[in-house]
């Protein structure tokens with residue numbers, strides 16, 4: 001089996017194994033990569049992993065609930081129910097589907113007055129981080145241009161990621177895959193800055209990790225398979241590892257305004273104790289008045305709450321070995337109103353795969369019954385008990401084996417017939 005880039009894939013498997021291992025055993029996985037390399041020769045392949053391929057096969061009685069949940073013709077996302085026994089006559093539309101669909105984050109002008117003020121001020125040129133690279137002579141693409149204000153901010157944010165020597169920070173660029181190096185760096189430290197429509201390049205450049213998302217590159221589908229599990233998002237196409245896939249969109253709210261009932265759906269995007277962030281603000285190419293406004297905002301915790309206004313990001317389920325990681329990408333400014341929460345593919349996602357991220361170990365306790373992620377290293381399902389004692393190296397190699405089977409199936413069923 002030859003991958004297009006075997007080294008990159010090895011990184012993905014090592015990270016997923018480290019992630020899975022830590023979340024199950026909360027143990028130290030120092031030197032996991034060398035351990036994996038060392039063990040590669042001795043670890044026996046796990047048997048029966050074929051059961052965990054987890055390709056989603058729609059039921060024959062599938063019902064189309066809506067052709068397009070987004071109301072945007074350029075981004076048509078259908079919603080189906082595959083629940084056994086459901087017919088057009090007895091079909092129920094759960095409340096979880098009746099939210100206001102939005103592609104962009106929303107700010108309540110009354111309850112989040114200071115945040116709304118920061119957005120209004122950021123319309124002024126002196127309060128926006130933007131670049132003129134595309135009109136400069138000689139022309140240097142933004143991601144290669146050391147003078148580009150957006151790229152410079154991207155690099156400064158990359159520096160925030162480094163916690164330990166020996167771990168490479170993750171790069172966020174338009175055409176480079178974003179590979180993660182370790183899980184000790186919590187998601188909010190995976191962070192980048194992208195060019196936007198305020199720049200002379202209008203974001204159509206090399207420094208825009210939001211481009212695939214803004215262009216709605218991946219056609220996705222929403223399915224409902226079980227009343228408790230609810231809706232899930234499926235990819236009908238191949239998404240290569242390291243690709244930004246979906247933005248998690250909702251209402252940007254400060255902690256005091258966050259409704260307790262919405263906490264389980266909401267994501268924290270700023271941290272009141274983040275001193276490094278305040279240093280970044282002090283250094284940013286923005287006016288002093290504006291910096292003061294966002295400096296004051298930095299003393300509050302902000303969340304993105306998708307319960308009332310949201311997009312399909314809110315329908316992504318939990319998995320103990322997830323295929324997505326959440327990162328923060330900022331554009332134009334450094335306020336919580338300028339952040340995009342982005343899901344990036346952790347491994348190659350083959351057609352028919354349910355998208356997932358890890359909600360964390362505490363999530364299992366909130367479930368009425370078992371976790372339904374269906375991964376071989378599930379923390380909370382009897383079916384995966386036989387794999388529950390695997391070492392980190394075993395997990396990495398099992399992830400690799402499963403990936404290889406999927407890769408072969410894709411080659412056999414999709415690529416070979418196309419080539420004929």
Ligand SMILES: C[S@@+](CC[C@H](N)C(=O)[O-])C[C@H]1O[C@@H](n2cnc3c(N)ncnc32)[C@H](O)[C@@H]1O
Pocket residue numbers: 096228229230231232264265314315316317318319367370371372373
């Ligand atoms: C953020 S929502 C995800 C979208 C949800 N499925 C829906 O229909 O709106 C989280 C809820 O989805 C369900 N869920 C997500 N992942 C699950 C899993 N691995 N096993 C069981 N239920 C899950 C649980 O009911 C959880 O409270």
